[in-house]
Amino acid sequence: MLRAALNRLFGMLVVMALVVTVVFVIVRVTPGDPAAVMLGPDASAEDIEQLREKLGLNGTILEQFANYVAGVLRADFGQSIFLGQPVTQALMDRAEPTFFLTIFSLLIATAIALPVGILSAYWRGSMFDQAATALAMFAASVPSFWLGLLFIQFFAVHLGWFATSGYGGPGTPLFERLHYLVLPAFALGLVSSALITRFTRASMLDVLNDDYVRTARSKGMGEWRVVLKHALKNALIPILTVIGLTAALLISGAVVTETVFGLPGVGNLVVSAVLRRDYPVIQGALLVIAGLYVLVNFGIDMLYLLIDPRVRY
Template sequence: MLLYIARRFFLMIVILFLVSIMVFGLINIIPGDPASLMLGQEATPQALASLRQNLGLNDPLYLQYIHWVGGVLQGNLGYSLSDHTPVLNILLSKIPVTLELTIFAFLLAVLIAVPAGIISAVHKGSVWDYVTTVFALSGVSIPAFWLGILLIYLLSLTLGWLPPSGYVAFAQNPVRNIILMIMPSIALGIRLSAQLTRMLRSSLLEVMQSDYIRTGYAKGLLEKAVVFKHALRNAMLPVLTVAGLELSSFLGGAVITETIFAVPGLGQLIVNAILTRDFPVVQGAILFMAFAVVIVNFLVDIAYSLLDPRISLGGASK
């Protein structure tokens, strides 16, 4: 088990190293001069040359990368070109907002997917099964941005039930915070709920055909006991994998969702930073999102091995 975790951890470090190279390289090939953005278009050539020298922009790219990575390892992600605020401070102010949206959307997806998947599998061929199948197919097919616009039109503009956009911190007004988070959470979480429903249904149907399930029924066990105590645990293994991967993609989906609903999280920060060519902010935000994705996948691997010890034993024996 420890060897399995060590191998996964080493792989995570390698992936983060490769991601840092990609982020640094992609940002540096984007047209635009950071010195001109900081000093303005009317700056003198002498001032621009001096600032480029101070920022290290005249150094070779590999030296710029080494200096940047060294700063990242020390918690220094640079400074925003727009207001010279440390990028780390900007990220720390935006991360809780995106994290809150991610948690709400994930909880919503699980609360919908688990009962829907179980009912659909246990009552295969029933009306509930067909309803669940239609929901799953629709949820996977509808883009998040279109669903967000549709929710605003129906629930806000037409019915007037919810405010169209905005954000209030939970500590400031918990009720208002939850109300404003309802539509973004639905727009972000409905796709995950649909995918988890389909995966749980197919996985549970497969497990229900196993010999030990038929043995449980033969012993006179109630259907509830067979499903929840025996079948569901094994059926959750592939579902856990899908949930972990999709949870990682929430950070990418949050870019669109936060922009539509004016939620001031990482997604909206990246969009605004790209539009203003604030390269240090873009670098820091993308690097953090990549780090979060890798960490989530690492934790999913560990959880997977705990649910199925054969995985860690297999990884350790190689």
């Protein structure tokens, strides 16, 4: 088990090294002077030279790369051009809405998808199965931002149950802030539940007719105990995989949803940085999102070792 964990950890470090290299190269291959691109056509030569010095673009490529890697290892992603603060601080200030939105969306998606997928597989070919499959296909094709706009129109504007946008003021209690996340979390969670539902159904169908399931039934074990304890446990590997991928995609895919609901999260920060050509913020956000993506997948791999002993061998 330790060897498997070390192998996956080594693979994670290799992936992050590649990500750091790619993010570094992106700015350097930008047509023209990166500093001039960031500041726009109205910038003076003096402003451009100052920014080049600030970004460390005056040294050789190897010097720039060494300084960049050293900064990344210190969690120093540079200084935001427009916010006038370190990129790390800007990301931390915006992390709370994105973190809770991702968690709530994943909980909603899992709470819907697991029971629906299990029941759909158990009642294969029934009206419930056909309806669940059709709804999953429909949910997978619905853009989350469009669903969010419908939620705003109905639940916020028409019924007045929720705010149309925002995340509360600086002194707003955390519980009240979380109230602002209900609509965006459901918009993301409903769309994300479609993929988990389909994978749960397919995985359960693969194991429900296996010999050990028939043996458990022949011993007189309760039907739902057979389904949940024996079948579901052996079907969890692909289900956990898709849940992990969904969590990682939610982290990076909340950009549009946060913009629609006016949430001051990392996604909104990235959109503003792209519009302003604030490359240090874009680079820092890419590294953080990629790092979280890799960590989530590493955590799922570790769960494999705990759930299924066969993976250890």
